[in-house]
Amino acid sequence: MRRLLILAGWISIAAQVLFTHLAGAAELRLAVTTSFHNSGLSDVLLPQIKEELNLDVRLLIVGTGQALKLGRAGDVDAILVHSRAAEEKFVSEGFGTHRREIMYNDFVLVGPSNDPASVRGMANVAQALKAIKQQQSVFVSRGDDSGTHRKEKAIWRSAGLTAEGFGSNWYRAVGSGMGATLNTASAMNAYVLADRASWLKFKNKGDLQLLFAGDPVLFNQYAYLPISADIHEHVNIQAALALESWLVSETGQGLIADYKIGQERLFTPNAKVN
Numbered sequence: 001m002r003r004l005l006i007l008a009g010w011i012s013i014a015a016q017v018l019f020t021h022l023a024g025a026a027e028l029r030l031a032v033t034t035s036f037h038n039s040g041l042s043d044v045l046l047p048q049i050k051e052e053l054n055l056d057v058r059l060l061i062v063g064t065g066q067a068l069k070l071g072r073a074g075d076v077d078a079i080l081v082h083s084r085a086a087e088e089k090f091v092s093e094g095f096g097t098h099r100r101e102i103m104y105n106d107f108v109l110v111g112p113s114n115d116p117a118s119v120r121g122m123a124n125v126a127q128a129l130k131a132i133k134q135q136q137s138v139f140v141s142r143g144d145d146s147g148t149h150r151k152e153k154a155i156w157r158s159a160g161l162t163a164e165g166f167g168s169n170w171y172r173a174v175g176s177g178m179g180a181t182l183n184t185a186s187a188m189n190a191y192v193l194a195d196r197a198s199w200l201k202f203k204n205k206g207d208l209q210l211l212f213a214g215d216p217v218l219f220n221q222y223a224y225l226p227i228s229a230d231i232h233e234h235v236n237i238q239a240a241l242a243l244e245s246w247l248v249s250e251t252g253q254g255l256i257a258d259y260k261i262g263q264e265r266l267f268t269p270n271a272k273v274n
Helices: 002-024 034-038 041-053 064-073 084-092 125-135 147-158 178-188 196-201 237-247 250-258
Strands: 027-032 056-061 078-081 100-112 139-141 171-173 191-195 208-212 219-226
Touching (some): 027 064, 034 041, 034 056, 034 178, 034 196, 041 056, 041 250, 064 084, 064 147, 078 237, 100 237, 100 250, 125 139, 139 178, 147 191, 178 208, 191 196, 219 237, 237 250
Parallel strands (some): 027 056, 027 078, 139 171, 139 191
Antiparallel strands (some): 100 191, 100 208
């Protein structure tokens, strides 16, 4: 009997040690857009999340389309993306528990300083893209099914055009993240649609300038979606919800608001308190 009691005691101690170890090594897999990473915001938020929640957030940096695929497969615990229609479909299909808005910025049209398509001063962004097409000025597209790429295609459609039929002599789809796409546009001195945060953070601007912004169509909302444990039992829903609570807290929203380059804010927090 004594041996059994001793053995039980050791098992209890071992279990406590294992629990403590696991608690200290809590990890969350978060699929995020390349703009979240390229902007440098993740470098500001993740250390604070680690300190306050004791949570290691492992980022999978992909486009929105790929992030949604990872969520559907249960390969991540949550996603942070920017394509509302796709997000709402994701939740309606049961893959996400809900959609929570976190912050926003806007898309901007960048191009050569001499602006061969004369997009400066255009009435709207659809008109600007139409002018680029008419002039056959080189345009670099992400071409990766990201939120930025989806927005670009939607703008082409609003101009009565379909990007899939464009000639490769002027329309270059690179199939890469925002940083690589901006680098390609800089090297080719081409037009490109970018999110404002990535553009501000980007250092290899070359002759490129921000030429068009301000159209309400270019509004760019980011949302957080925990993956449903009803479909994927293995997901860390507790950590996903804890991270959401932190992102919408005064601390999280304050850090987002305070993140600037020069005097310009890269993201504006807009989480609503439930």
